[in-house]
Amino acid sequence: xxxxxxxxxxxxxxxxxxxxxGIALLGxxxxxxxxxxxxxxxxxxxIDSVATGTxxxxxxxxxxxxxxxxxxxxxxxxxxxxxVSPRRYPVLLGKLGVAVLVGLLAGVVYVAINGGLALSLFxxxxxxxxxxxxxxxxxxxxxxxYALICAFGLGVGAIVRNQVGAIIAAIAFFFVLSPLPExxxxxxxxxxxxxxIGSLHGSSEGDGSLNQLSGGLVFAAxxxxxxxxxxxxxxxxxxxx
Amino acid sequence: xxxxxxxxxxxxxxxxxxxxxxxxAVEAGxxxxxxxxxxxxxxxxxxxxxxxxRPSSGEALVEGRPPVAMxxxxxxxxxxxxxxxxxxxxxxxxxxxxxxxxxxxxxxxxEEVLEMVELTGAADRRVKGYSLGMRQRLALAAALLGEPRxxxxxxPANGLDPQGMRWLRDLLxxxxxxxxxxxxxxxxxxxxxxxxxxxxMIRDGKLVAQTSLAEFTAGGGxxxxxxxxxLTGLAEALGETDATVSRDGEALLVGGLGAERIGDLALQRxxxxxxxxxxxxxxxxxxxxLMGDEEAAP
Numbered sequence: 001x002x003x004x005x006x007x008x009x010x011x012x013x014x015x016x017x018x019x020x021x022g023i024a025l026l027g028x029x030x031x032x033x034x035x036x037x038x039x040x041x042x043x044x045x046x047i048d049s050v051a052t053g054t055x056x057x058x059x060x061x062x063x064x065x066x067x068x069x070x071x072x073x074x075x076x077x078x079x080x081x082x083x084v085s086p087r088r089y090p091v092l093l094g095k096l097g098v099a100v101l102v103g104l105l106a107g108v109v110y111v112a113i114n115g116g117l118a119l120s121l122f123x124x125x126x127x128x129x130x131x132x133x134x135x136x137x138x139x140x141x142x143x144x145x146y147a148l149i150c151a152f153g154l155g156v157g158a159i160v161r162n163q164v165g166a167i168i169a170a171i172a173f174f175f176v177l178s179p180l181p182e183x184x185x186x187x188x189x190x191x192x193x194x195x196x197i198g199s200l201h202g203s204s205e206g207d208g209s210l211n212q213l214s215g216g217l218v219f220a221a222x223x224x225x226x227x228x229x230x231x232x233x234x235x236x237x238x239x240x241x
Numbered sequence: 242x243x244x245x246x247x248x249x250x251x252x253x254x255x256x257x258x259x260x261x262x263x264x265x266a267v268e269a270g271x272x273x274x275x276x277x278x279x280x281x282x283x284x285x286x287x288x289x290x291x292x293x294x295r296p297s298s299g300e301a302l303v304e305g306r307p308p309v310a311m312x313x314x315x316x317x318x319x320x321x322x323x324x325x326x327x328x329x330x331x332x333x334x335x336x337x338x339x340x341x342x343x344x345x346x347x348x349x350x351x352e353e354v355l356e357m358v359e360l361t362g363a364a365d366r367r368v369k370g371y372s373l374g375m376r377q378r379l380a381l382a383a384a385l386l387g388e389p390r391x392x393x394x395x396x397p398a399n400g401l402d403p404q405g406m407r408w409l410r411d412l413l414x415x416x417x418x419x420x421x422x423x424x425x426x427x428x429x430x431x432x433x434x435x436x437x438x439x440x441x442m443i444r445d446g447k448l449v450a451q452t453s454l455a456e457f458t459a460g461g462g463x464x465x466x467x468x469x470x471x472l473t474g475l476a477e478a479l480g481e482t483d484a485t486v487s488r489d490g491e492a493l494l495v496g497g498l499g500a501e502r503i504g505d506l507a508l509q510r511x512x513x514x515x516x517x518x519x520x521x522x523x524x525x526x527x528x529x530x531l532m533g534d535e536e537a538a539p
Contacts, residue, residue, distance in 0.1 A: 002343055002344070002345045003343055006342040006343035009335070009338060009339045009342055010328075010331075010339050013331050013332070013335040013338075013339065014328060014330040014331055015330055016330065071328060075327065075328045076323065076326035077326055077327060077328055079288075079291075079293055079322055080322075080326060080383060081343070082292070082293060083291055083292075083293070083314060083318070083320055084314055084315050084340055084343040085343065086291075086308050086311060087309055238288075238295060239288065240254075240285070240288060240293070240294055
């Protein structure tokens with residue numbers, strides 16, 4: 001618990017976190033307000049697609065997750081950190097907790113902004129809202145995807161350690177390579193990170209052999225697997241700078 | 242049981258050997274100077290003692306156990322490594338808070354150590370704007386946070402101004418006087434010779450000598466310059482010992498006997514001393530000779 005608290009303090013005592021999340025939430029808010037407020041109702045169609053947002057916050061949380069791991073190596077604070085806790089995996093467990101928590105927190109703020117703006121504008125313009133149960137499902141999927149993608153970024157950061165390299169690797173793995181699995185035979189492609197998140201969002205972009213829960217579990221397995229590998233590597237590495 | 246011990250420690254990086262079959266022990270209650278030219282393996286040895294890197298072979302022990310087995314790390318051992326190891330965007334106070342929280346150290350202790358290193362006024366500024374000396378003091382504050390039984394400081398005098406150096410010396414002596422173990426590295430003998438009682442010297446990853454400062458001062462070609470009211474009487478008294486005595490104008494140059502022994506001898510004979518100074522120059526020369534490296538020169 002004390003290590004979780006310490007990691008939480010580390011996250012919020014640099015401006016980076018505030019700036020990144022601020023920009024992302026502002027962007028998501030602008031999108032929800034402007035798009036739902038101005039676009040023709042016929043084009044908006046299903047409000048679900050607005051609820052999942054632009055992907056900006058998703059990318060920011062991915063990068064923030066990477067930073068939770070890499071800033072310690074970039075600035076050499078890993079040595080101080082591991083002096084307090086010479087056993088290293090509890091520190092990484094704390095970081096995992098923080099990644100999940102900050103993702104959940106950002107998700108809750110996001111839902112408040114997106115739900116408040118998009119839904120009220122949509123219904124005030126005469127759009128028909130889906131059943132509450134459906135909305136809850138969509139938003140729950142979104143919040144959980146934010147928590148998991150931050151953990152996913154942490155895993156990549158712990159493996160790669162070099163800040164720029166890790167950010168590029170995480171974005172490439174997640175976004176750039178995401179069309180490739182579509183080319184794979186059968187439903188194999190559905191198990192890749194971007195496709196699994198799609199299923200978690202309940203979007204039908206992936207061919208959708210996974211339902212929302214399975215999509216969430218598959219992506220959680222990716223995030224946890226990368227974290228576990230990264231933790232193993234950090235526990236074995238020498239800290240000589 | 243020594244507080245800190247390395248036993249046949251070897252650390253290789255690829256083909257290069259940073260530390261080569263090194264063994265020494267550090268006792269509590271005194272300041273031990275860890276000397277060697279840049280690249281001698283001091284930092285590697287210290288990092289092995291802190292559990293930050295794994296020995297290729299041999300052991301590094303803290304209170305007789307591997308560092309990862311420490312029950313309460315921050316209260317056992319405090320370390321100040323390179324002065325640059327801070328997040329530039331975090332304030333000094335917040336840096337210390339993250340460490341204190343992780344080790345369950347109460348908040349007021351953060352203010353205490355900030356006060357001790359005289360950083361209270363700058364505590365809320367981001368580390369980015371700190372001078373090298375301020376970073377060194379912040380690193381020391383972090384080391385002192387848990388009131389540890391052992392202090393390991395890597396080149397702590399770098400970047401300190403003369404008042405800072407003096408403050409550091411007083412602090413280290415006070416810590417040792419409280420019974421704590423202090424290991425402080427330097428590539429300059431002059432930096433530790435006013436503080437350390439014990440010296441561990443390494444070169445190319447190997448032990449060159451472990452000796453007390455007094456022995457080092459007395460041994461070899463090192464000399465002590467003495468002036469006394471009764472110079473002839475003192476020369477006679479010294480002649481009865483193994484010391485080599487030569488006359489240098491109004492003073493004697495004494496070899497093979499430490500300043501303390503000369504002082505004691507003078508007291509026994511009732512001779513008033515006017516000056517008693519280890520010849521720094523010859524100490525440095527002997528050190529450089531041992532280190533066999535230009536880099537050890539100031």
